[in-house]
Amino acid sequence: MPLRGRPNIVTLLTDFGASDGYVAAMKGIILSLNPTATIVDITHDIPPQDIHAAAFVLSQCVASFPSGAVHMVVVDPEVGTSRRALAIATPDALFLAPDNGVVSLALSRYFSWPGTRVLAGPPHPERRPVPPSLRALAIENQSLFLSTVSHTFHGRDVFAPVAAHLASGVPLDAVGPPVADLNVFEVPNPLPQSGGAVTGWVVHIDRFGNLITNVPEGTIKAITDPVEVVLGGIVIQGLSRTYAEGGQLMALIGSHGCLEVASRNGSAAKVLGIERWSPVHVVPQGVKPAGR
Amino acid sequence: MPLRGRPNIVTLLTDFGASDGYVAAMKGIILSLNPTATIVDITHDIPPQDIHAAAFVLSQCVASFPSGAVHMVVVDPEVGTSRRALAIATPDALFLAPDNGVVSLALSRYFSWPGTRVLAGPPHPERRPVPPSLRALAIENQSLFLSTVSHTFHGRDVFAPVAAHLASGVPLDAVGPPVADLNVFEVPNPLPQSGGAVTGWVVHIDRFGNLITNVPEGTIKAITDPVEVVLGGIVIQGLSRTYAEGGQLMALIGSHGCLEVASRNGSAAKVLGIERWSPVHVVPQGVKPAGR
Amino acid sequence: MPLRGRPNIVTLLTDFGASDGYVAAMKGIILSLNPTATIVDITHDIPPQDIHAAAFVLSQCVASFPSGAVHMVVVDPEVGTSRRALAIATPDALFLAPDNGVVSLALSRYFSWPGTRVLAGPPHPERRPVPPSLRALAIENQSLFLSTVSHTFHGRDVFAPVAAHLASGVPLDAVGPPVADLNVFEVPNPLPQSGGAVTGWVVHIDRFGNLITNVPEGTIKAITDPVEVVLGGIVIQGLSRTYAEGGQLMALIGSHGCLEVASRNGSAAKVLGIERWSPVHVVPQGVKPAGR
Numbered sequence: 001m002p003l004r005g006r007p008n009i010v011t012l013l014t015d016f017g018a019s020d021g022y023v024a025a026m027k028g029i030i031l032s033l034n035p036t037a038t039i040v041d042i043t044h045d046i047p048p049q050d051i052h053a054a055a056f057v058l059s060q061c062v063a064s065f066p067s068g069a070v071h072m073v074v075v076d077p078e079v080g081t082s083r084r085a086l087a088i089a090t091p092d093a094l095f096l097a098p099d100n101g102v103v104s105l106a107l108s109r110y111f112s113w114p115g116t117r118v119l120a121g122p123p124h125p126e127r128r129p130v131p132p133s134l135r136a137l138a139i140e141n142q143s144l145f146l147s148t149v150s151h152t153f154h155g156r157d158v159f160a161p162v163a164a165h166l167a168s169g170v171p172l173d174a175v176g177p178p179v180a181d182l183n184v185f186e187v188p189n190p191l192p193q194s195g196g197a198v199t200g201w202v203v204h205i206d207r208f209g210n211l212i213t214n215v216p217e218g219t220i221k222a223i224t225d226p227v228e229v230v231l232g233g234i235v236i237q238g239l240s241r242t243y244a245e246g247g248q249l250m251a252l253i254g255s256h257g258c259l260e261v262a263s264r265n266g267s268a269a270k271v272l273g274i275e276r277w278s279p280v281h282v283v284p285q286g287v288k289p290a291g292r
Numbered sequence: 293m294p295l296r297g298r299p300n301i302v303t304l305l306t307d308f309g310a311s312d313g314y315v316a317a318m319k320g321i322i323l324s325l326n327p328t329a330t331i332v333d334i335t336h337d338i339p340p341q342d343i344h345a346a347a348f349v350l351s352q353c354v355a356s357f358p359s360g361a362v363h364m365v366v367v368d369p370e371v372g373t374s375r376r377a378l379a380i381a382t383p384d385a386l387f388l389a390p391d392n393g394v395v396s397l398a399l400s401r402y403f404s405w406p407g408t409r410v411l412a413g414p415p416h417p418e419r420r421p422v423p424p425s426l427r428a429l430a431i432e433n434q435s436l437f438l439s440t441v442s443h444t445f446h447g448r449d450v451f452a453p454v455a456a457h458l459a460s461g462v463p464l465d466a467v468g469p470p471v472a473d474l475n476v477f478e479v480p481n482p483l484p485q486s487g488g489a490v491t492g493w494v495v496h497i498d499r500f501g502n503l504i505t506n507v508p509e510g511t512i513k514a515i516t517d518p519v520e521v522v523l524g525g526i527v528i529q530g531l532s533r534t535y536a537e538g539g540q541l542m543a544l545i546g547s548h549g550c551l552e553v554a555s556r557n558g559s560a561a562k563v564l565g566i567e568r569w570s571p572v573h574v575v576p577q578g579v580k581p582a583g584r
Numbered sequence: 585m586p587l588r589g590r591p592n593i594v595t596l597l598t599d600f601g602a603s604d605g606y607v608a609a610m611k612g613i614i615l616s617l618n619p620t621a622t623i624v625d626i627t628h629d630i631p632p633q634d635i636h637a638a639a640f641v642l643s644q645c646v647a648s649f650p651s652g653a654v655h656m657v658v659v660d661p662e663v664g665t666s667r668r669a670l671a672i673a674t675p676d677a678l679f680l681a682p683d684n685g686v687v688s689l690a691l692s693r694y695f696s697w698p699g700t701r702v703l704a705g706p707p708h709p710e711r712r713p714v715p716p717s718l719r720a721l722a723i724e725n726q727s728l729f730l731s732t733v734s735h736t737f738h739g740r741d742v743f744a745p746v747a748a749h750l751a752s753g754v755p756l757d758a759v760g761p762p763v764a765d766l767n768v769f770e771v772p773n774p775l776p777q778s779g780g781a782v783t784g785w786v787v788h789i790d791r792f793g794n795l796i797t798n799v800p801e802g803t804i805k806a807i808t809d810p811v812e813v814v815l816g817g818i819v820i821q822g823l824s825r826t827y828a829e830g831g832q833l834m835a836l837i838g839s840h841g842c843l844e845v846a847s848r849n850g851s852a853a854k855v856l857g858i859e860r861w862s863p864v865h866v867v868p869q870g871v872k873p874a875g876r
Binding site: 016017018019020021022023024025026027028029031032035039048077078079080081150151152153156157 | 591593595602622624625626627628629630640641642643644645646647648649650653790791792825826827828829836837838839841844
């Protein structure tokens with residue numbers, strides 16, 4: 001029986017793709033142990049081993065799930081090594097994931113970082129103490145695993161059975177001992193620049209080719225209107241309210257609450273030839289952006 | 293509790309793709325409001341903003357669902373503008389969609405059109421009165437929406453919560469006021485030609501490269517046997533009964549009940565170099581087709 | 585009501601792709617007849633008509649499902665012809681599939697083959713008697729089908745309704761008469777070679793480009809350590825334990841319990857330019873492999 005107040009939901013986020021039997025094997029295990037579980041695919045199309053894409057997609061949707069859902073994230077290049085597998089409880093959700101930073105963005109509100117810095121390329125995970133509002137445990141209780149555990153498929157052999165048990169109401173403490181720290185990476189806050197401007201970064205490119213940045217709506221509102229958005233050598237004047245109202249290239253506040261650059265009839269990423277982690281400058285009209 | 297006779301099913305049809313967190317966000321909202329809903333993905337791989345592909349795929353499968361299922365269609369290039377969001381009830385199903393024509397083919401049996409005409413390119417939606425056998429309402433009751441509604445993601449903020457509520461039994465009238473007209477496009481019936489021939493159009497190309505036309509089985513049966521199918525400068529003699537019985541190129545009645553052109557070992561679309569909305573002529577053997 | 589001990593699970597494995605309405609149509613039918621069924625997609629991305637890929641993916645995951653699940657496999661190039669549709673019961677599972685060999689690998693433990701042989705290209709199905717531990721029936725009882733059956737979409741019109749009925753507890757015997765034989769193909773066991781070596785074959789290439797062979801862990805353990813793995817003109821020294829511990833090219837025991845060749849940062853299939861059914865030799869270090 002699911003615990004009172006814990007819905008019997010398991011979400012799956014992996015880089016396994018949709019064409020093999022890997023995902024179905026995990027679902028079969030979950031349903032074997034927890035026949036009434038509601039299983040939801042977040043996506044299985046994370047580019048192989050792309051921790052940052054997985055972290056973003058997870059952060060994009062977890063807040064929409066009922067409190068207490070179990071989110072199982074298996075993007076795990078180091079499967080079978082001594083890397084730890086963690087269960088992390090927030091006040092709202094339960095995450096099961098390898099200790100490689102893949103939950104960083106979903107947990108970002110619980111961490112504070114010493115300062116701001118320039119982002120040049122993908123941020124690297126570093127060990128940080130578990131904040132007081134979270135609990136993290138090492139998944140070590142083999143009696144919750146499949147009886148035989150392979151070296152290459154812990155999604156099926158470890159994470160799926162543990163997720164099934166937790167969603168069905170097994171207490172979190174059953175999975176293993178608490179840990180004091182975990183690996184997280186920081187996407188630094190946008191950097192304030194002279195003249196009231198800020199510099200942020202493209203943190204995700206979605207299936208439409210929209211460039212999603214880490215500059216929140218609030219930061220933009222604090223900049224003297226009208227603003228200009230500068231990236232890839234292009235200046236976009238002002239913000240559009242909707243995709244339909246923009247032009248060939250437009251800047252707008254996306255569904256994630258942050259600045260997004262989109263193209264009306266295609267991919268902004270292709271139009272601009274821009275990649276993830278590129279800088280984006282938001283400046284009051286007429287101010288020249290800092291840096292490149 | 294679902295209404296007596298209304299199954300608690302929500303189907304999703306979007307152009308959001310499977311690689312981001314957009315679809316999962318909608319599912320999380322639905323399960324938050326309606327924990328026992330059965331959610332079925334129709335597809336999320338509609339080419340971005342392709343209203344016509346979405347309309348076809350919807351029409352391909354809605355009849356297979358239990359009566360009263362809620363079908364949520366979010367292919368919505370004008371999200372955030374003044375375009376209306378509609379809830380449309382037929383005797384069998386409930387559709388939630390932007391008012392852009394995406395439900396046209398699923399509803400085509402309820403509309404009659406003034407006459408026949410030649411189709412040259414994609415049909416455009418036009419405003420038509422709501423037929424007496426349908427009910428259409430503007431989705432305006434904000435108490436059914438998420439508390440904050442973005443300008444760019446009504447799938448999550450408007451359609452998903454309204455679908456969850458309706459599937460769980462909230463009366464249709466709660467969503468907003470009735471409307472008198474809605475946007476639909478017509479795919480004209482095949483044109484009768486001299487000599488007993490007809491001209492129809494390719495209305496969809498599926499994942500196998502099969503060319504699906506709008507020429508119904510009944511129309512073909514009315515043509516003097518044996519028939520020839522003419523498209524892309526090629527003549528196909530007679531109809532095959534199954535894919536296995538046909539040759540490199542074959543014409544047959546597909547699962548949609550209409551003429552389809554397929555290739556035994558590949559894509560008829562590629563073999564013929566043909567695109568959607570191309571004309572197809574069905575003629576009694578020896579009659580020369582009209583037009584190009 | 586599901587039978588005591590038969591979980592109400594239907595899995596779907598097809599080559600229909602995810603972009604059309606075909607899969608949703610099948611799900612709609614299943615839910616119409618069996619509203620509480622749990623439907624699990626194995627995959628719909630089998631390359632069109634690729635019986636061997638479907639057979640492998642099925643064998644990769646069925647053991648993970650609860651006993652009594654109904655597995656519906658619709659890769660069916662001969663749909664609409666006189667090919668039989670079969671229901672096959674094992675002690676653990678129920679398979680519904682066309683009689684074209686697509687269940688061969690899922691059932692391989694129940695068949696013994698006269699001897700070993702060299703595999704040169706894809707194995708062909710041949711008629712074999714139904715083993716005593718299995719039951720196979722021809723799906724012929726039209727009262728379980730949709731009232732109209734198309735010639736091209738038995739997934740919707742035959743397999744889906746029969747699967748829905750069986751999962752909900754309709755006795756297996758209701759589907760039609762028992763049959764005495766069925767089509768299965770053999771992937772021969774690895775061939776013993778001189779000097780204690782064996783030759784096996786690449787039987788599947790997964791989404792990561794991993795080359796999955798039919799050489800089981802036990803066979804490799806019987807070879808004098810250290811071993812070399814030879815394929816595509818390349819020699820890989822020894823086995824890695826995990827993907828992370830290997831190099832540019834590595835050999836390891838994969839999640840299927842068989843030898844796998846992988847590349848740390850990409851696709852082994854691309855690095856080696858190797859295709860399915862290529863031979864792979866496992867030899868004690870210093871022994872020259874037989875054959876090419």
